[in-house]
Amino acid sequence: METSQSNEPCTSPLPPTSGDTVCDLVTVPARQGLEAVDILRRGAAEAVGPVLHDDDRDTLGFLVPAGTAAGWDVPGSTCTETDGRGMRLAPEPPVAGADWLLPPGDDADLATDPAVLREALGEAARLIEAADRCR
Template sequence: MAIPETRTAVEWLVSAAPDPEACRSQWERNPLGVALLPAGRRWDVLILPGELGQTTLDVLNPLLDRPGPVLADFGDSRLGFFVPPGTASRWVGTGVRGAGRGTWIVVPYPGRATGGVRWLVLPDGQGTLTDPVVLELAMHEAAARVVAEEDRKP
């Protein structure tokens, strides 16, 4: 039986699907524990390169009570930050990809181990998303930290 936090996260995630009941049913039976969900309805996803993304998350954590959901792909080579719908179409940033209306993302079942994509920050089930302005500021700070760290290397 799913714990209440997982259940509310699942309900919120599948609410983005064209057919939430079918999505939930398929997702729960999928041996890989992943589903394809459309971006642009409940959220967009900004996808950052791994080192910048992880450092950005490190900057965000002390700034926010709770950032929005964050995904990491296999090997943490990319991190996806869930932001309000419409953000991806307006975002301009070198090395940052956006998944918005018309795109689909691979989403792991909350609380279930998968062989690839995983949650670094689980959805809270209430629709909390990362404010894109705060995310952009955190990215600037993170980029400065990454450059400073590279400058320290011999």
């Protein structure tokens, strides 16, 4: 699945303050991301952390633990480092033009496990490919 992804940072341009979360952001096409959210939620509701929907680019962004970008190699997706600038997890989305699909909660572990996300994205890609072949 070919997609054009931006390498723009996923964080607020403001300097970090207390309450910032250091994380990376895995960005995928919205269709694949929505399938992955469904897969993750069927497994366990706590398996998926906050998810951003970028209306302008039609993508979803999954918050994952910092350092994930260094080893991320899932085709059709990008993983962007926050470069230590912190992301504010407030009711307002931290990126202009985006909305929370799944807003941050009060849980201590706010990020989606990258190994679980990798599996869900792979399954989602296979489901989409099978559905497209049936058309």
